[in-house]
Amino acid sequence: MADDLLQDLWLHQAADIAVNTLTIRADRVTVHAATTGDEAGCPSCGAVSTRVHSSSRKGKNFTAFLPAISKDALKKISAEVRSWRLHQQIRLTFFDLARRINPMVRGWMQYYGAFYRSALHPLLRRINAYLMRWIRQKYKRLRTFKKAHACWLRATHQYPRLFAHWAWTPRAWRSG
Structure with missing residues (x-):
């Protein structure tokens, strides 16, 4: 399963995502990536991570990525x-x-x-x-x-x- 996920990320998102680190464990694969656009995602699953401007509880502004429908x-x-x-x-x-x-x-x-x-x-x-x-x-x-x-x-x-x-x-x- 991890190989399929990696192949999907590589083939479909190579232009939009630059993978910084990749952690493979028995139960999950974690990808830390730097995106070049406002959205990054997996086309085969129908979800994207959308860039959202948020603020913390202390009032500090930051950019977050929330998973949403593509x-x-x-x-x-x-x-x-x-x-x-x-x-x-x-x-x-x-x-x-x-x-x-x-x-x-x-x-x-x-x-x-x-x-x-x-x-x-x-x-x-x-x-x-x-x-x-x-x-x-x-x-x-x-x-x-x-x-x-x-x-x-x-x-x-x-x-x-x-x-x-x-x-x-x-x-x-x-x-x-």
Whole structure:
């Protein structure tokens, strides 16, 4: 496994990462690297370390790298969500939609959101926007914004864990 990781780092990231030290142990491989850009990562796993300007508890500013979802992985997941065409599935109930999408969304949240949740928030809000469009398509009486919004708030209060991503973004459904 360590050989595969090293080969992946060498082949895919040679232009972006200059490896300073490499420590190989029985249970893990540690790479200390100096990056040349704002991101460094492993393309095959869909994660990158993004440069973030942070401050310590004592108020000292420093640059840190936080693991987050890569742009390519986010594009791939977004295409998957678009392919579901949730807003056109009006023959299904709200519970059927939840049963259909929850396993995938929960998996993405666990894998990509383990360290940097807020990187997934735009995707989760987009799923909510598709669900809101579904509500407005399925029920003609909810086509107006105010009525649909009231229904949305009622549904998120009545069934707060119906959709897996509502644990992180329950009421947010607008992209902007």
